Amino acid sequence: MPIGTGQVQHLDDWLALAFAPGVGPRTSASLLAHFGSAAAVRVATPAALRAAGLAPAAIAALSQPDQTAIARVLDWAAAAQAHILTRDDPRYPPLLAAIAAPPPVLYVRGDPLLLAEPQLAIVGSRNPTPGGRETTIAFARALAQLGLVITSGLAAGIDAAAHRGALVGGRTIAVLGTGPDRIYPASHRELAHAVADNGALVSEFPPGSGPRASHFPRRNRIISGLTLGTLVTEAALQSGSLITARYAAEQGREVFAIPGSIHNPLARGCHALIRQGAKLVDGIDQLLEELAPQLQHLLAPVVSAPDTTAVAPALAGPDARGLDAQGPDAPGLDADYQTLLAAMGHDPTAPDELIARTGLTAQSVSSMLLLLELQGYVSSHPGGRYSRLLPAPASR
Numbered sequence: 001m002p003i004g005t006g007q008v009q010h011l012d013d014w015l016a017l018a019f020a021p022g023v024g025p026r027t028s029a030s031l032l033a034h035f036g037s038a039a040a041v042r043v044a045t046p047a048a049l050r051a052a053g054l055a056p057a058a059i060a061a062l063s064q065p066d067q068t069a070i071a072r073v074l075d076w077a078a079a080a081q082a083h084i085l086t087r088d089d090p091r092y093p094p095l096l097a098a099i100a101a102p103p104p105v106l107y108v109r110g111d112p113l114l115l116a117e118p119q120l121a122i123v124g125s126r127n128p129t130p131g132g133r134e135t136t137i138a139f140a141r142a143l144a145q146l147g148l149v150i151t152s153g154l155a156a157g158i159d160a161a162a163h164r165g166a167l168v169g170g171r172t173i174a175v176l177g178t179g180p181d182r183i184y185p186a187s188h189r190e191l192a193h194a195v196a197d198n199g200a201l202v203s204e205f206p207p208g209s210g211p212r213a214s215h216f217p218r219r220n221r222i223i224s225g226l227t228l229g230t231l232v233t234e235a236a237l238q239s240g241s242l243i244t245a246r247y248a249a250e251q252g253r254e255v256f257a258i259p260g261s262i263h264n265p266l267a268r269g270c271h272a273l274i275r276q277g278a279k280l281v282d283g284i285d286q287l288l289e290e291l292a293p294q295l296q297h298l299l300a301p302v303v304s305a306p307d308t309t310a311v312a313p314a315l316a317g318p319d320a321r322g323l324d325a326q327g328p329d330a331p332g333l334d335a336d337y338q339t340l341l342a343a344m345g346h347d348p349t350a351p352d353e354l355i356a357r358t359g360l361t362a363q364s365v366s367s368m369l370l371l372l373e374l375q376g377y378v379s380s381h382p383g384g385r386y387s388r389l390l391p392a393p394a395s396r
Helices: 005-019 025-036 037-044 044-053 056-063 066-075 112-116 130-145 158-169 185-197 217-225 241-250 267-275 284-298 335-342 351-358 362-374
Strands: 082-086 103-111 117-124 149-152 172-175 198-201 228-233 254-255 379-380 385-388
Touching: 005 037, 005 082, 005 103, 025 037, 044 056, 044 379, 066 082, 066 103, 082 112, 082 335, 103 112, 103 185, 117 130, 117 158, 117 241, 117 335, 130 149, 130 158, 130 284, 130 379, 149 158, 149 217, 158 172, 158 185, 158 241, 172 185, 172 217, 172 241, 172 379, 185 198, 198 217, 217 241, 228 241, 228 267, 228 284, 241 254, 254 267, 254 284, 335 351, 335 362, 351 362, 351 385, 362 379, 362 385
Parallel strands: 117 149, 117 228, 149 172, 172 198, 228 254
Antiparallel strands: 082 103, 103 198, 379 385
């Protein structure tokens, strides 16, 4: 996005603060509270900065900031879809601004206004079971169709499933543990481009920043800070997604967890969260019921009733009854596709069985399953089997 001359100086002040060594979100929040603005911090005397607790290296960096590094960031921000949001920018997301020590600067690729929209975080294991992946896709898709923005961390496993499900139904935000121009894992570059085109990539780390272990807890804090609540769909006891859930609880946001089998190690993190007070979820109706007060506050101009199926026009629809409800026909599919979907259950089914149930030809079933998978209606499994991700079409 082109940057005006006056804005360059404004951003220069904020970037000098963000780049100063040893000045993280907590120190910058303290300095901003003490001096009133990034510009005031920049012109403060060394004695005043020392009195505010700043180390000599940070004081020197503020008086003589790395203009080469700042120029690189400004060059990045001049590109299409690139935005820098400072704490005093009206586009800075209000929920994130409300947490303790929010990041002083956010780097965004995509739509920065989406960061202020009602969001739900969906996170979990990097190595989920097929069932956990399918459940995540189904929840993300249904909730995105109802108007919620789905936010996650672009990691392998549950994060990627949440983004992919949301992209089928609506919009999504990916919070990165790298700079906005570095995608980790690299295998998610195509997914990241789709997120930027249909949502936003956001990071507190400047362009050029690579993945570091210390970055990912900070990424998790932003995921929870942007959102009304965090849903953990499948996680082991040591999963990093539990860090996101802990941050959410500390920030006064809702925490949800989906239970699983007592024999599944990837359900134990969710069970631990439930024992600690997270709300047990087995359908989206429960999520909407818990989030209704916050959604009413955020969407006050269009709220007509407190009922969870009427929070706002964008959040109404048959899926508000839950993922297992019998919904209307999948939109845009002809009768044969409806018949094939109606013949499928949530358990993996072989194509031969689907052919026997529907009377369709093997060639038709094969091509139709491929299209349904690409559109997010079904999921494939080892052995060439398929299962449904959406409620079955109403019987005719």
